[in-house]
Amino acid sequence: MDYPQSQGARAIGARLRRLSDAIDADAARAYSVLGVRFEQRWFGVMNQLLEREAATVGQLAEALGITHVSVSQTRQSLEKAGLVTAEADPSDARKRRLRLTAEGRDMAARLRPLWRAFDAAAEEVDADAGGIVARLSELEKALKQASMFERIMVHLDKAGDR
Amino acid sequence: MDYPQSQGARAIGARLRRLSDAIDADAARAYSVLGVRFEQRWFGVMNQLLEREAATVGQLAEALGITHVSVSQTRQSLEKAGLVTAEADPSDARKRRLRLTAEGRDMAARLRPLWRAFDAAAEEVDADAGGIVARLSELEKALKQASMFERIMVHLDKAGDR
DNA sequence: CGCTATTATGTAGGTGCCTACATATTGTCA
DNA sequence: TGACAATATGTAGGCACCTACATAATAGCG
Numbered sequence: 274m275d276y277p278q279s280q281g282a283r284a285i286g287a288r289l290r291r292l293s294d295a296i297d298a299d300a301a302r303a304y305s306v307l308g309v310r311f312e313q314r315w316f317g318v319m320n321q322l323l324e325r326e327a328a329t330v331g332q333l334a335e336a337l338g339i340t341h342v343s344v345s346q347t348r349q350s351l352e353k354a355g356l357v358t359a360e361a362d363p364s365d366a367r368k369r370r371l372r373l374t375a376e377g378r379d380m381a382a383r384l385r386p387l388w389r390a391f392d393a394a395a396e397e398v399d400a401d402a403g404g405i406v407a408r409l410s411e412l413e414k415a416l417k418q419a420s421m422f423e424r425i426m427v428h429l430d431k432a433g434d435r
Numbered sequence: 436m437d438y439p440q441s442q443g444a445r446a447i448g449a450r451l452r453r454l455s456d457a458i459d460a461d462a463a464r465a466y467s468v469l470g471v472r473f474e475q476r477w478f479g480v481m482n483q484l485l486e487r488e489a490a491t492v493g494q495l496a497e498a499l500g501i502t503h504v505s506v507s508q509t510r511q512s513l514e515k516a517g518l519v520t521a522e523a524d525p526s527d528a529r530k531r532r533l534r535l536t537a538e539g540r541d542m543a544a545r546l547r548p549l550w551r552a553f554d555a556a557a558e559e560v561d562a563d564a565g566g567i568v569a570r571l572s573e574l575e576k577a578l579k580q581a582s583m584f585e586r587i588m589v590h591l592d593k594a595g596d597r
Numbered sequence: 598c599g600c601t602a603t604t605a606t607g608t609a610g611g612t613g614c615c616t617a618c619a620t621a622t623t624g625t626c627a
Numbered sequence: 628t629g630a631c632a633a634t635a636t637g638t639a640g641g642c643a644c645c646t647a648c649a650t651a652a653t654a655g656c657g
Contacts, residue, residue: 283554285561286458287479287613288571291500292578293451294614297642299583300448306588314643317449330606338453343644345607367605367652387591392445394586399447401577408570409450415563416454421461424556426468429549449643456644459612476613492636505614507637529622529635 303387311384314347315356322357322373323381329368356380465549473546476509477518484519484535485543491530518542 297313304311317337321328330348334341348371351357356377362368373381399406459475466473479499483490492510496503510533513519518539524530535543561568 283550283557284479285557285568285571286455286462286475288575289451289455289458290614292571292574293448293455294642295578296448296451296583298615299587301642302584303587303591312642313448317446331604339643340645341606342608342646347643349607362605365605365653369606387587388445390587390590393590394583395445395447397586398574398577398583401580402574403570405567405570405574406447408565408567409447409454412454412560412564412567413450415560416457418563421458421556421560422464424559425461425465425549425552428552428555429465452644456612460645463612474612493634501613502615503636504616504638509613511637524635527623527635531636 300391303390304384307384307387309380309384310354311380312347312350314343315351316388318344318347318351318371319356319373319377319381322371322377327370327372329362329370331368333371351377462553465552466546469546469549471542471546472516473542474509474512476505477513478550480506480509480513480533481518481535481539481543484533484539489532489534491524491532493530495533513539 300313301311317339318333321333321336328336330341330344333348334344337344348357348359348369352359356374357371358374359369359371362370462475463473479501480495483495483498490498492503492506495510496506499506510519510521510531514521518536519533520536521531521533524532
Protein backbone atom coordinates (compact mmCIF):
# COMPACT_ATOMS: atom_id res chain seq x y z
CA MET A 274 0.00 0.00 0.00
CA ASP A 275 1.51 3.30 -1.00
CA TYR A 276 1.22 6.61 0.76
CA PRO A 277 -1.91 8.04 -0.85
CA GLN A 278 -3.83 4.90 -0.10
CA SER A 279 -2.48 4.67 3.40
CA GLN A 280 -3.75 8.14 4.10
CA GLY A 281 -7.39 7.32 3.46
CA ALA A 282 -9.55 10.28 2.60
CA ARG A 283 -7.00 12.98 3.43
CA ALA A 284 -5.02 12.58 0.22
CA ILE A 285 -8.06 12.79 -2.00
CA GLY A 286 -7.04 16.02 -3.74
CA ALA A 287 -3.60 14.70 -4.56
CA ARG A 288 -4.95 11.42 -5.81
CA LEU A 289 -7.47 13.10 -8.07
CA ARG A 290 -4.70 15.20 -9.58
CA ARG A 291 -2.39 12.31 -10.19
CA LEU A 292 -5.05 10.22 -11.82
CA SER A 293 -5.97 13.17 -13.98
CA ASP A 294 -2.36 13.74 -14.94
CA ALA A 295 -1.88 10.07 -15.73
CA ILE A 296 -4.92 10.01 -17.99
CA ASP A 297 -3.83 13.23 -19.71
CA ALA A 298 -0.36 11.85 -20.29
CA ASP A 299 -1.76 8.69 -21.83
CA ALA A 300 -4.00 10.70 -24.09
CA ALA A 301 -1.06 12.86 -25.18
CA ARG A 302 0.83 9.72 -25.97
CA ALA A 303 -1.98 8.43 -28.13
CA TYR A 304 -2.02 11.65 -30.19
CA SER A 305 1.72 11.42 -30.49
CA VAL A 306 1.56 7.89 -31.84
CA LEU A 307 -0.73 9.18 -34.59
CA GLY A 308 1.80 11.90 -35.33
CA VAL A 309 -0.69 14.62 -34.39
CA ARG A 310 0.25 17.68 -32.37
CA PHE A 311 -2.75 18.17 -30.17
CA GLU A 312 -3.31 19.80 -26.80
CA GLN A 313 -5.67 17.95 -24.55
CA ARG A 314 -7.47 21.13 -23.63
CA TRP A 315 -8.43 21.62 -27.31
CA PHE A 316 -10.80 18.71 -27.21
CA GLY A 317 -13.58 20.33 -25.21
CA VAL A 318 -13.57 23.51 -27.29
CA MET A 319 -13.34 21.73 -30.61
CA ASN A 320 -16.07 19.33 -29.68
CA GLN A 321 -18.38 22.20 -28.79
CA LEU A 322 -17.60 23.98 -32.04
CA LEU A 323 -18.40 20.81 -33.94
CA GLU A 324 -21.77 20.65 -32.26
CA ARG A 325 -22.78 24.27 -32.56
CA GLU A 326 -20.67 25.71 -35.35
CA ALA A 327 -19.88 28.96 -33.54
CA ALA A 328 -19.76 30.02 -29.92
CA THR A 329 -18.45 32.86 -27.78
CA VAL A 330 -15.76 32.52 -25.16
CA GLY A 331 -18.35 32.86 -22.44
CA GLN A 332 -20.65 30.26 -23.93
CA LEU A 333 -17.82 27.79 -24.20
CA ALA A 334 -16.73 28.49 -20.66
CA GLU A 335 -20.19 27.86 -19.36
CA ALA A 336 -20.72 24.76 -21.45
CA LEU A 337 -17.38 23.28 -20.45
CA GLY A 338 -17.61 24.27 -16.81
CA ILE A 339 -14.30 26.17 -16.82
CA THR A 340 -13.34 29.85 -16.55
CA HIS A 341 -13.48 32.21 -19.49
CA VAL A 342 -9.76 32.72 -19.03
CA SER A 343 -9.06 29.07 -19.73
CA VAL A 344 -11.20 29.24 -22.82
CA SER A 345 -9.49 32.40 -23.92
CA GLN A 346 -6.08 30.87 -23.52
CA THR A 347 -7.13 27.69 -25.26
CA ARG A 348 -8.62 29.74 -28.06
CA GLN A 349 -5.33 31.51 -28.53
CA SER A 350 -3.36 28.33 -28.98
CA LEU A 351 -6.05 26.92 -31.26
CA GLU A 352 -5.88 30.05 -33.41
CA LYS A 353 -2.15 29.86 -33.51
CA ALA A 354 -2.49 26.31 -34.77
CA GLY A 355 -4.90 27.49 -37.45
CA LEU A 356 -7.74 25.34 -36.15
CA VAL A 357 -10.06 28.13 -34.98
CA THR A 358 -10.89 31.68 -35.97
CA ALA A 359 -12.19 34.38 -33.66
CA GLU A 360 -14.06 37.47 -34.71
CA ALA A 361 -16.11 40.10 -32.95
CA ASP A 362 -19.78 39.33 -32.62
CA PRO A 363 -21.86 41.58 -34.90
CA SER A 364 -24.32 42.43 -32.15
CA ASP A 365 -21.85 43.03 -29.34
CA ALA A 366 -18.29 44.12 -29.89
CA ARG A 367 -17.21 42.61 -26.60
CA LYS A 368 -18.04 39.10 -27.66
CA ARG A 369 -15.75 36.96 -29.72
CA ARG A 370 -17.29 34.37 -31.93
CA LEU A 371 -15.18 31.29 -32.39
CA ARG A 372 -15.43 28.89 -35.32
CA LEU A 373 -13.53 25.91 -36.52
CA THR A 374 -11.50 26.51 -39.65
CA ALA A 375 -11.57 24.03 -42.52
CA GLU A 376 -8.30 22.78 -41.12
CA GLY A 377 -9.91 22.43 -37.71
CA ARG A 378 -12.69 20.36 -39.20
CA ASP A 379 -10.23 18.19 -41.04
CA MET A 380 -8.33 17.65 -37.83
CA ALA A 381 -11.50 16.67 -35.99
CA ALA A 382 -12.47 14.24 -38.74
CA ARG A 383 -9.02 12.76 -38.63
CA LEU A 384 -9.22 12.31 -34.87
CA ARG A 385 -12.68 10.85 -34.77
CA PRO A 386 -11.50 7.25 -34.55
CA LEU A 387 -9.10 8.19 -31.77
CA TRP A 388 -11.81 10.00 -29.83
CA ARG A 389 -14.03 6.98 -30.26
CA ALA A 390 -11.26 4.86 -28.81
CA PHE A 391 -10.95 7.30 -25.89
CA ASP A 392 -14.64 6.87 -25.18
CA ALA A 393 -14.45 3.11 -25.25
CA ALA A 394 -11.36 3.07 -23.03
CA ALA A 395 -12.97 5.43 -20.56
CA GLU A 396 -16.14 3.35 -20.31
CA GLU A 397 -14.06 0.27 -19.79
CA VAL A 398 -12.12 1.91 -17.00
CA ASP A 399 -15.34 3.19 -15.45
CA ALA A 400 -16.66 -0.36 -15.33
CA ASP A 401 -13.36 -1.67 -13.95
CA ALA A 402 -13.38 0.95 -11.21
CA GLY A 403 -16.85 0.09 -9.97
CA GLY A 404 -18.58 3.06 -11.57
CA ILE A 405 -16.15 5.85 -10.76
CA VAL A 406 -17.93 8.27 -13.07
CA ALA A 407 -21.16 8.16 -11.08
CA ARG A 408 -19.13 8.66 -7.91
CA LEU A 409 -17.44 11.69 -9.45
CA SER A 410 -20.86 13.14 -10.14
CA GLU A 411 -21.78 12.56 -6.53
CA LEU A 412 -18.56 14.17 -5.37
CA GLU A 413 -19.26 17.20 -7.54
CA LYS A 414 -22.73 17.42 -6.09
CA ALA A 415 -21.48 17.04 -2.53
CA LEU A 416 -18.92 19.81 -3.02
CA LYS A 417 -21.51 22.06 -4.57
CA GLN A 418 -23.72 21.48 -1.57
CA ALA A 419 -20.94 22.25 0.87
CA SER A 420 -17.41 23.04 -0.29
CA MET A 421 -14.32 21.53 1.27
CA PHE A 422 -13.56 24.98 2.67
CA GLU A 423 -16.88 25.20 4.45
CA ARG A 424 -16.53 21.70 5.81
CA ILE A 425 -13.00 22.36 7.00
CA MET A 426 -14.10 25.52 8.77
CA VAL A 427 -16.92 23.74 10.53
CA HIS A 428 -14.56 21.10 11.87
CA LEU A 429 -11.99 23.70 12.78
CA ASP A 430 -14.54 25.54 14.85
CA LYS A 431 -15.54 22.34 16.56
CA ALA A 432 -11.93 21.65 17.43
CA GLY A 433 -11.62 25.15 18.80
CA ASP A 434 -14.44 24.44 21.17
CA ARG A 435 -12.29 22.02 23.10
CA MET B 436 -26.59 18.82 -16.51
CA ASP B 437 -23.39 20.49 -17.51
CA TYR B 438 -20.94 19.40 -20.16
CA PRO B 439 -18.66 17.11 -18.18
CA GLN B 440 -21.59 15.13 -16.92
CA SER B 441 -23.25 15.04 -20.27
CA GLN B 442 -20.14 13.49 -21.75
CA GLY B 443 -20.23 10.39 -19.58
CA ALA B 444 -16.93 8.64 -19.16
CA ARG B 445 -15.05 10.57 -21.86
CA ALA B 446 -14.46 13.65 -19.72
CA ILE B 447 -13.12 11.71 -16.79
CA GLY B 448 -9.63 13.18 -16.94
CA ALA B 449 -10.94 16.72 -17.02
CA ARG B 450 -13.34 16.08 -14.17
CA LEU B 451 -10.67 14.58 -11.99
CA ARG B 452 -8.52 17.64 -12.56
CA ARG B 453 -11.23 20.10 -11.80
CA LEU B 454 -12.22 18.36 -8.62
CA SER B 455 -8.59 18.24 -7.61
CA ASP B 456 -8.15 21.92 -8.35
CA ALA B 457 -11.29 22.80 -6.43
CA ILE B 458 -10.16 20.88 -3.37
CA ASP B 459 -6.68 22.41 -3.57
CA ALA B 460 -8.15 25.88 -3.83
CA ASP B 461 -10.32 25.31 -0.80
CA ALA B 462 -7.37 24.02 1.18
CA ALA B 463 -5.33 27.06 0.18
CA ARG B 464 -8.17 29.24 1.35
CA ALA B 465 -8.22 27.54 4.72
CA TYR B 466 -4.49 28.19 5.23
CA SER B 467 -5.02 31.74 4.17
CA VAL B 468 -7.76 32.26 6.73
CA LEU B 469 -5.29 31.17 9.41
CA GLY B 470 -2.81 33.69 8.05
CA VAL B 471 -0.36 30.95 7.12
CA ARG B 472 1.59 30.92 3.89
CA PHE B 473 1.60 27.27 2.97
CA GLU B 474 1.91 25.37 -0.30
CA GLN B 475 -0.33 22.42 -0.60
CA ARG B 476 2.47 20.26 -1.94
CA TRP B 477 4.40 20.80 1.33
CA PHE B 478 1.98 18.68 3.28
CA GLY B 479 3.07 15.28 1.99
CA VAL B 480 6.76 15.99 2.51
CA MET B 481 6.33 17.55 5.91
CA ASN B 482 4.10 14.77 7.10
CA GLN B 483 6.69 12.18 6.09
CA LEU B 484 9.46 14.10 7.85
CA LEU B 485 7.34 14.24 10.99
CA GLU B 486 6.97 10.49 10.88
CA ARG B 487 10.53 9.54 10.12
CA GLU B 488 12.67 12.53 11.10
CA ALA B 489 14.90 12.40 8.02
CA ALA B 490 14.52 11.08 4.52
CA THR B 491 16.17 11.35 1.12
CA VAL B 492 14.55 12.82 -1.96
CA GLY B 493 14.19 9.34 -3.43
CA GLN B 494 12.61 7.93 -0.29
CA LEU B 495 10.10 10.72 -0.15
CA ALA B 496 9.30 10.33 -3.83
CA GLU B 497 8.67 6.65 -3.39
CA ALA B 498 6.64 7.09 -0.22
CA LEU B 499 4.49 9.83 -1.72
CA GLY B 500 4.09 8.17 -5.10
CA ILE B 501 5.44 11.15 -7.06
CA THR B 502 8.61 11.80 -9.07
CA HIS B 503 11.89 12.74 -7.46
CA VAL B 504 11.73 15.95 -9.45
CA SER B 505 8.54 17.01 -7.70
CA VAL B 506 10.10 16.23 -4.35
CA SER B 507 13.23 18.11 -5.30
CA GLN B 508 11.25 21.15 -6.32
CA THR B 509 9.09 20.97 -3.21
CA ARG B 510 12.20 20.63 -1.10
CA GLN B 511 13.61 23.77 -2.62
CA SER B 512 10.60 25.88 -1.74
CA LEU B 513 10.47 24.34 1.74
CA GLU B 514 14.13 25.23 2.25
CA LYS B 515 13.54 28.70 1.03
CA ALA B 516 10.77 29.00 3.59
CA GLY B 517 13.14 27.79 6.30
CA LEU B 518 11.04 24.75 7.10
CA VAL B 519 13.43 22.07 5.91
CA THR B 520 17.19 21.56 5.66
CA ALA B 521 18.96 19.37 3.15
CA GLU B 522 22.44 17.96 3.53
CA ALA B 523 24.47 15.29 1.76
CA ASP B 524 24.05 11.81 3.18
CA PRO B 525 27.23 10.73 5.03
CA SER B 526 27.27 7.34 3.32
CA ASP B 527 26.49 8.49 -0.23
CA ALA B 528 27.28 11.93 -1.53
CA ARG B 529 24.58 11.68 -4.14
CA LYS B 530 21.82 11.47 -1.58
CA ARG B 531 20.32 14.47 0.12
CA ARG B 532 18.94 13.99 3.59
CA LEU B 533 16.02 16.22 4.39
CA ARG B 534 14.93 17.22 7.88
CA LEU B 535 12.38 19.54 9.35
CA THR B 536 13.85 22.60 11.01
CA ALA B 537 12.63 23.75 14.40
CA GLU B 538 10.57 26.24 12.48
CA GLY B 539 9.18 23.45 10.36
CA ARG B 540 8.17 21.55 13.45
CA ASP B 541 6.53 24.60 14.92
CA MET B 542 4.63 25.12 11.70
CA ALA B 543 3.43 21.53 11.73
CA ALA B 544 2.31 21.80 15.33
CA ARG B 545 0.49 24.98 14.53
CA LEU B 546 -1.29 23.37 11.61
CA ARG B 547 -2.26 20.20 13.38
CA PRO B 548 -5.80 21.31 14.13
CA LEU B 549 -6.25 22.40 10.54
CA TRP B 550 -4.95 19.08 9.22
CA ARG B 551 -7.33 17.33 11.56
CA ALA B 552 -10.15 19.38 10.14
CA PHE B 553 -9.02 18.45 6.59
CA ASP B 554 -9.22 14.80 7.53
CA ALA B 555 -12.68 15.13 8.96
CA ALA B 556 -13.92 17.11 5.97
CA ALA B 557 -12.45 14.59 3.56
CA GLU B 558 -14.09 11.67 5.32
CA GLU B 559 -17.38 13.48 5.29
CA VAL B 560 -17.12 14.13 1.59
CA ASP B 561 -16.11 10.52 0.98
CA ALA B 562 -19.27 9.38 2.72
CA ASP B 563 -21.39 11.93 0.85
CA ALA B 564 -19.98 10.77 -2.47
CA GLY B 565 -20.82 7.14 -1.92
CA GLY B 566 -17.29 6.03 -1.04
CA ILE B 567 -15.33 7.86 -3.72
CA VAL B 568 -12.03 7.02 -2.05
CA ALA B 569 -12.46 3.29 -2.50
CA ARG B 570 -13.43 3.92 -6.10
CA LEU B 571 -10.27 5.95 -6.61
CA SER B 572 -8.25 3.02 -5.33
CA GLU B 573 -10.01 0.80 -7.83
CA LEU B 574 -9.34 3.27 -10.60
CA GLU B 575 -5.66 3.35 -9.69
CA LYS B 576 -5.59 -0.43 -9.72
CA ALA B 577 -7.42 -0.62 -13.05
CA LEU B 578 -4.97 1.82 -14.66
CA LYS B 579 -2.02 -0.05 -13.25
CA GLN B 580 -3.41 -3.24 -14.73
CA ALA B 581 -3.92 -1.64 -18.13
CA SER B 582 -3.18 2.03 -18.77
CA MET B 583 -5.51 4.33 -20.63
CA PHE B 584 -2.95 4.36 -23.43
CA GLU B 585 -3.01 0.62 -23.80
CA ARG B 586 -6.77 0.54 -23.73
CA ILE B 587 -7.04 3.34 -26.29
CA MET B 588 -4.66 1.53 -28.59
CA VAL B 589 -6.60 -1.70 -28.36
CA HIS B 590 -9.80 0.07 -29.33
CA LEU B 591 -8.06 1.99 -32.06
CA ASP B 592 -6.81 -1.21 -33.60
CA LYS B 593 -10.27 -2.68 -33.44
CA ALA B 594 -11.66 0.35 -35.25
CA GLY B 595 -8.97 0.02 -37.86
CA ASP B 596 -10.16 -3.50 -38.56
CA ARG B 597 -13.34 -2.13 -40.04
C1' DC C 598 -28.01 62.28 -22.80
C1' DG C 599 -24.61 61.25 -19.25
C1' DC C 600 -23.29 58.45 -15.68
C1' DT C 601 -22.82 54.16 -13.43
C1' DA C 602 -23.29 49.27 -13.09
C1' DT C 603 -22.83 45.16 -15.46
C1' DT C 604 -20.91 42.20 -18.82
C1' DA C 605 -17.26 40.09 -22.04
C1' DT C 606 -12.79 38.93 -22.61
C1' DG C 607 -7.86 39.57 -22.09
C1' DT C 608 -3.08 39.78 -19.42
C1' DA C 609 -0.08 38.30 -15.79
C1' DG C 610 1.40 35.29 -12.67
C1' DG C 611 0.79 31.05 -10.07
C1' DT C 612 -0.18 25.84 -8.82
C1' DG C 613 1.58 21.06 -8.43
C1' DC C 614 2.60 17.96 -10.96
C1' DC C 615 5.11 15.81 -15.29
C1' DT C 616 9.00 14.38 -19.02
C1' DA C 617 13.48 14.98 -21.07
C1' DC C 618 17.89 15.74 -20.30
C1' DA C 619 22.04 16.46 -17.51
C1' DT C 620 25.69 15.85 -13.96
C1' DA C 621 27.89 13.54 -10.24
C1' DT C 622 28.55 9.51 -7.45
C1' DT C 623 28.67 4.69 -6.48
C1' DG C 624 28.78 -0.27 -7.65
C1' DT C 625 30.27 -4.00 -10.46
C1' DC C 626 33.08 -6.55 -13.35
C1' DA C 627 37.05 -7.95 -16.07
C1' DT D 628 42.53 -0.60 -11.35
C1' DG D 629 39.78 1.36 -14.92
C1' DA D 630 35.68 1.40 -17.57
C1' DC D 631 31.00 1.23 -17.77
C1' DA D 632 26.35 0.64 -15.83
C1' DA D 633 23.32 1.97 -12.40
C1' DT D 634 21.72 5.27 -9.15
C1' DA D 635 20.53 9.98 -6.98
C1' DT D 636 19.15 14.35 -7.72
C1' DG D 637 18.96 18.65 -10.24
C1' DT D 638 17.54 22.02 -14.34
C1' DA D 639 14.48 23.43 -17.91
C1' DG D 640 10.36 23.64 -19.95
C1' DG D 641 5.57 22.18 -20.31
C1' DC D 642 0.54 21.06 -18.96
C1' DA D 643 -4.31 22.64 -18.00
C1' DC D 644 -6.25 24.86 -15.17
C1' DC D 645 -6.87 28.88 -11.58
C1' DT D 646 -7.28 33.97 -9.31
C1' DA D 647 -6.54 38.87 -9.48
C1' DC D 648 -6.67 42.59 -12.06
C1' DA D 649 -7.55 45.33 -16.23
C1' DT D 650 -9.85 47.33 -20.34
C1' DA D 651 -13.62 48.02 -23.38
C1' DA D 652 -18.41 47.71 -24.59
C1' DT D 653 -23.21 47.54 -23.41
C1' DA D 654 -27.36 48.15 -20.49
C1' DG D 655 -30.08 50.68 -17.49
C1' DC D 656 -31.65 54.64 -15.13
C1' DG D 657 -32.62 59.45 -13.94
